[in-house]
Amino acid sequence: MSTAARTPQQDRSRATRRRLLEAAVECLAELGWNGSTVAVVAERAGVTRGAAQHHFPTREDLFTAAVEHVSAERLAAVRVDADQLPPPGPARTEAVVELIVRLYTGPLFRAALHLWVAAATEPALAERIVALEDRVGRESHRAALEFLGVDEGADGVRESVQATLDLARGLGLANLLTDDAVRRAGVVRQWSRMLQSALDGQAR
Amino acid sequence: MSTAARTPQQDRSRATRRRLLEAAVECLAELGWNGSTVAVVAERAGVTRGAAQHHFPTREDLFTAAVEHVSAERLAAVRVDADQLPPPGPARTEAVVELIVRLYTGPLFRAALHLWVAAATEPALAERIVALEDRVGRESHRAALEFLGVDEGADGVRESVQATLDLARGLGLANLLTDDAVRRAGVVRQWSRMLQSALDGQAR
Numbered sequence: 001m002s003t004a005a006r007t008p009q010q011d012r013s014r015a016t017r018r019r020l021l022e023a024a025v026e027c028l029a030e031l032g033w034n035g036s037t038v039a040v041v042a043e044r045a046g047v048t049r050g051a052a053q054h055h056f057p058t059r060e061d062l063f064t065a066a067v068e069h070v071s072a073e074r075l076a077a078v079r080v081d082a083d084q085l086p087p088p089g090p091a092r093t094e095a096v097v098e099l100i101v102r103l104y105t106g107p108l109f110r111a112a113l114h115l116w117v118a119a120a121t122e123p124a125l126a127e128r129i130v131a132l133e134d135r136v137g138r139e140s141h142r143a144a145l146e147f148l149g150v151d152e153g154a155d156g157v158r159e160s161v162q163a164t165l166d167l168a169r170g171l172g173l174a175n176l177l178t179d180d181a182v183r184r185a186g187v188v189r190q191w192s193r194m195l196q197s198a199l200d201g202q203a204r
Numbered sequence: 205m206s207t208a209a210r211t212p213q214q215d216r217s218r219a220t221r222r223r224l225l226e227a228a229v230e231c232l233a234e235l236g237w238n239g240s241t242v243a244v245v246a247e248r249a250g251v252t253r254g255a256a257q258h259h260f261p262t263r264e265d266l267f268t269a270a271v272e273h274v275s276a277e278r279l280a281a282v283r284v285d286a287d288q289l290p291p292p293g294p295a296r297t298e299a300v301v302e303l304i305v306r307l308y309t310g311p312l313f314r315a316a317l318h319l320w321v322a323a324a325t326e327p328a329l330a331e332r333i334v335a336l337e338d339r340v341g342r343e344s345h346r347a348a349l350e351f352l353g354v355d356e357g358a359d360g361v362r363e364s365v366q367a368t369l370d371l372a373r374g375l376g377l378a379n380l381l382t383d384d385a386v387r388r389a390g391v392v393r394q395w396s397r398m399l400q401s402a403l404d405g406q407a408r
Contacts, residue, residue, distance in 0.1 A: 032325035034238065110324070113377075117321040120314070120380050121236035130381050159394035163371060166391060170374030173317075176324050177334050187370060190363035194398045 017055050019045040024066035028111035033118035038062060064128045067112050071136045074108055075143060082147050093199065094192035096147040100164060101188055103140070104172035105180075112136075113176065140165055150199055160198045167191060221259050223249040228270035232315035237322035242266060268332045271316050275340045278312055279347060286351050297403065298396035300351040304368060305392055307344070308376035309384075316340075317380065344369055354403055364402045371395060 006014075023045035027036040038059050042052040056062035078099055085099075086092045103109070112133075119129040144161050145152055152158045171187065174180045210218075227249035231240040242263050246256035260266035282303055290296045307313070316337075323333040348365050349356055356362045375391065378384045 030325075032321070035325060113321060114324070116377070116380060117236070117317060120318070121234075121239060126381055133381070156394050156397065159390045160398065162387070163391050163395050163398075166374035166378060167367060167371045168374065169377050170370035170372065173320070173373050173377060174370060176320060177330055177337070183366070186363045187367050190360050190402070191367050193360065194364065194367075194402050197401055198394070198398050 013055075016045070016047050016051060018069075020047065020052055020055055020062065021066040021069040024062050025070045025108060025111045028063060028066070028114045029107040032114045033063075036063065036114075060125050060128060063115055064125075064132055067108070067115055068132055068136070070108050070111070071139075074103060074106075075139055078103060079143065082143075085147065088149050090192070090196045093148065093196045094189065096144065097164060097188055097192045097195060099147065100140070100144055101168045101171055101184065104165075104168035105175045105184070109169075109172040110176065113172070137165070148199065154201075156198060160195055164191070164195060217259075220249070220251050220255060222273075224251060224256055224259055224266065225270040225273040228266050229274045229312060229315045232267060232270070232318050233311040236318045237267075240267065240318075264329050264332060267319055268329075268336055271312070271319055272336055272340070274312050274315070275343075278307060278310075279343055282307060283347065286347075289351065292353050294396070294400050297352065297400045298393065300348065301368060301392055301396045301399065303351065304344070304348055305372045305375055305388065308369075308372035309379045309388070313373075313376040314380065317376070341369070352403065358405075360402060364399055368395070368399060 020041060024036070024041045027041050027044060031040070038052050038056070039049050041062065042049045045052070052062070056065060081099060082096075085095050115125070116129060116133070119125040141161060144164060145157075148161070150157050150161070152161070167187075171180070171184050175184065224245060228240070228245045231245050231248060235244070242256050242260070243253050245266065246253045249256070256266070260269060285303060286300075289299050319329070320333055320337070323329040345365060348368060352365070354361050354365070356365070371391075375384070375388050379388065
């Protein structure tokens with residue numbers, strides 16, 4: 001549907017939905033799963049609780065959709081930044097690792113982590129989060145391959161890229177309670193060298 | 205204090221304390237922070253709630269001590285296993301990475317993760333968990349250096365070992381909601397090759 005074809009009411013509905021999704025991720029990141037009720041999110045988004053429930057019938061619907069929406073937005077923003085990456089070589093590899101690690105060390109990762117850990121003890125949430133993480137994980141993996149400009153068919157490349165995403169998750173966790181930026185910078189630099197060597201075929 | 209010098213009452217008290225600590229980690233891993241009350245842990249340990257509160261005045265005391273105690277026990281067990289490691293070289297490096305990753309993908313990590321994430325929104329917990337993670341992190345780092353038999357003074361070695369621990373945390377997170385063993389085996393194999401190259405001086 002093109003912008004021109006939408007009615008003002010549809011535009012308002014879309015804007016409300018978007019405000020709810022963004023507020024939901026902010027609440028999760030700041031207040032955790034326990035503190036993030038639909039009422040709290042509706043208030044932050046400036047909409048009534050009834051309007052929130054019209055868009056998202058359950059709490060699980062709201063937060064799963066929120067993490068998926070914000071992940072897609074962040075990845076789209078990263079794709080724009082990726083146009084400015086240096087040409088292939090060590091500088092590009094380090095810049096790509098930094099881009100990926102930045103994705104996993106901000107409020108979005110913090111929100112996803114709260115949802116993920118809540119899902120470990122809430123079966124109603126677990127099934128949806130597993131499916132969500134699978135989709136987001138695939139998208140991140142595809143983007144990383146693209147940014148690095150490498151061929152997944154080469155021996156060890158797929159696992160090297162997966163290790164990069166696992167490392168980014170670990171660094172995200174290490175940044176949850178304290179500002180880990182200084183230590184992380186050293187790890188990212190060294191990891192980038194190791195990844196470059198692996199992509200060059202020296203560690204496959 | 206030697207075993208011979210302890211009275212039967214002191215022995216009983218130590219045994220009760222240990223049962224509480226082990227039950228606390230089991231509860232956290234299975235039920236998460238919300239489900240893990242002192243009463244639930246006392247019941248699982250087969251002690252009265254009063255006895256539990258005698259040993260650990262607050263819920264925060266109990267769970268922080270529990271993760272610290274079980275971490276120390278697991279690391280001691282890993283040290284025993286480390287005696288069976290192959291001589292220095294690629295096989296040893298892979299075996300060490302496997303040992304470390306195993307530490308971060310079992311119930312202890314699951315318990316620690318619940319505590320860690322709860323601490324993000326509970327200031328009373330956060331200060332203690334930051335200190336705890338600092339101690340456990342240092343111990344794990346020291347053990348990894350020892351098992352690998354490498355010198356932290358060499359360029360990039362410290363960061364390579366830190367990256368291994370960060371990767372292990374990321375793999376632990378990826379194992380929270382689904383059994384990630386098959387994918388993880390490939391990542392561990394590739395990471396071990398990359399780490400070996402770095403320790404050999406090819407990626408510093």
